[in-house]
Amino acid sequence: MADTRQNYVGGEWTTADTGETVDVVNPADPSEVVYTYQNSGAEDAATAADAAAAAADDWGATPAPERGDILREAGDILADRKQELTELLTDEEGKTHAEAGGEVQRAIDIFHYYAGKTHDMGGDVKSSSGQNTNLYTVDEPVGVVSLITPWNYPIAIPAWKMAPALAAGNAVLLKPASVAPGPAHAIVEALDEAGIPDGAVNLVTGPGSEVGTEFATNDAVDAVSFTGSSQVGNMVYDQATEDQKRVQMEMGGKNPTLVMDSADVDEAADIVAGGAFGVTGQACTATSRAIVHEDVYDDFVDAITGRAESIEIGPGDEYDMGPQVTESELEGTLEYIDIAEEEGATLVAGGGEPEGDHLDDGFYVEPTVFTDVQNDMRIAQEEVFGPVLAVIPVADYEEALEVCNDVEYGLAASLVSNDHSEINRFKRDVEAGVVKINEATTGLELHVPFGGFKNSSSETWREQGDAGLDFYTISKTVYENY
Known part of the structure; x- marks a missing residue:
């Protein structure tokens, strides 16, 4: 029997309250069960949201370079396990080894990139029109962010959402797609080993109708980032914006x-x-x-x-x-x-x-x-x-x-x-x-914005690069008269 992987909530590996699990099979040989994962419900997601809310203030107050050290260490751990993760990605999602290896390297590079970015975070100093006044902005984390990710890039997309979210000081709720959750699970394992504080990152596997809906609507959640089909994305958008959560939707293409x-x-x-x-x-x-x-x-x-x-x-x-x-x-x-x-x-x-x-x-x-x-x-x-x-x-x-x-x-x-x-x-x-x-439509650089028009996107916030940090921060403007 394949190993059973657990959720990660409040710094602990836990089983779902539902008591249910789901097998993930190899698409090249569906008789082979790769791993068994928790088939969680809304209560499991709500518990994770509580853990994230409890951790958000302390993680947000952690100096950004210190957060970056944890991201860099997580990236190093992923690099040490690149071959293992390449094989896992192929086994769960079906990519060739060359494609899977490239995607794993992309996740490693993203964590290292945003680790470096933490040294430049904070805000901007501006010139005041008045005497004896300092004028500047302060960038702060949004708070608790829900990340709902697809199966087709099961390590790259969780990485390019998680790394900037954590770099900016947000507490993270992650729901990977049930079809291929293993690579996202491995990222969380790396962050745990790198010493991320309890509750700063939480992973819950399970159906979108239960876990995804709770992550989109829970009162503790301040922002939702989704990648997937336009049909599901529009549903998540409606759920999340009902109480004016910040949303980022990347959806289909033709x-x-x-x-x-x-x-x-x-x-x-x-x-x-x-x-x-x-x-x-x-x-x-x-x-x-x-x-x-x-x-x-x-x-x-x-x-x-x-x-x-x-x-x-x-x-x-x-x-x-x-x-x-x-x-x-x-x-x-x-x-x-x-x-x-x-x-x-x-x-x-x-x-x-x-x-x-x-x-x-x-x-x-x-x-x-x-x-x-x-x-x-x-x-x-x-x-x-x-x-x-x-x-x-x-x-x-x-x-x-x-x-x-x-x-x-x-x-x-x-x-x-x-x-x-x-x-x-x-x-x-x-x-x-x-x-x-004179290039293919596929293939993206990690340091420039990514997003679509029309029904490919909510047209709100872009991902990756500096734009990837914008979604996860909110600015205060400070007038300091001395």
């Missing part, structure tokens, strides 16, 4: 890459393939639409089809692309493939479950490419959280931009072009929070 007639087709195909099929298409920034100039359309279709068909599928420790995370995610992807065919799109690559002895038990789907896609088709409008690409022909840049922006999402978008006029117009006119030129 991310395009525009391929113009000046582009190198092979380079464009490499860029789109990386964005569409990397991490099995299970990224909010994944490329799901290729909007292609008609002059290079046929050549691009040939090239992207070749890229899709060359990908070797299987368990993440040996192959190019791993499984989808659960059977329900696989079924959702296959359903969208059926819908696309019913709507008249042409399937030119993939479209089914691959065959092979090493594929019999896992949640695998082939990298899939559709052509002859119209922008009003569901395959072009709705988020498909899998390796499915819709290729849409356009006559010129103006039509490409119109198609690009004609969706309810606005997370990431890229342009492959050597035309400087198109490049500068695209940067100005695209409706997306992340804009890439």
Whole structure:
């Protein structure tokens, strides 16, 4: 039987009051239980909120560099365990070892980055218009923050929420996704070993309907940061803002890459393939639409089809692309493939479950490419959280931009072009929070803001970099007349 992992509340590892647990299985081999976790309820979440509230003042009053020392030590502990965590991430979420290792390193780098940032925190000194007056701002922690994180980046996203929240002096409540909570659990273990005070960080695993709702509505909570689907995010937003909590929502995407007639087709195909099929298409920034100039359309279709068909599928420790995370995610992807065919799109690559002895038990789907896609088709409008690409022909840049922006999402978008006029117009006119030129829609630097437009975000606060600290702090302006 797999080991049972506990919640972390008030500095103690505890079991859920519900007495229930849930198994997390390997998506490459669902007969293998990786770990068993607490299936907690609202009462468990409320107990954690009480612990965070009790710890918030003392943790907020701790000198910021001292908080940074704990974050740095936690990052070092994660670094020492990188190989172990890489294997855990692959086992629970399904990423390849290369993808999982990169994500673990990202979490390490984030903790080290925000550890350094603690030495520059505090506020700004301004010039007063009056005599004998000091004028300055003081940045203070918001208080207790709830972090609700998804399964598709199960260590990077908890890290980029937790590290700035703790650096700023907030007490943290963390609810990782039930599908792959192990990597977030490992972060909390590292913080515990690094000496974080009791109650400053708390982790409760369990369903969003119980734990997530309590974390969004509990009176002790001052702010809520959520990453996940737009449908769930909008529910959390409504719950949290009912009593005017500060909210940060990062949600879905329908991310395009525009391929113009000046582009190198092979380079464009490499860029789109990386964005569409990397991490099995299970990224909010994944490329799901290729909007292609008609002059290079046929050549691009040939090239992207070749890229899709060359990908070797299987368990993440040996192959190019791993499984989808659960059977329900696989079924959702296959359903969208059926819908696309019913709507008249042409399937030119993939479209089914691959065959092979090493594929019999896992949640695998082939990298899939559709052509002859119209922008009003569901395959072009709705988020498909899998390796499915819709290729849409356009006559010129103006039509490409119109198609690009004609969706309810606005997370990431890229342009492959050597035309400087198109490049500068695209940067100005695209409706997306992340804009890439001659790069894939996926891939983010940790020191610059991340967030979307429209239904991809609450459009309130950005994550990462200095912007990541803004959400977790509140300013006082001080007039000191001497």
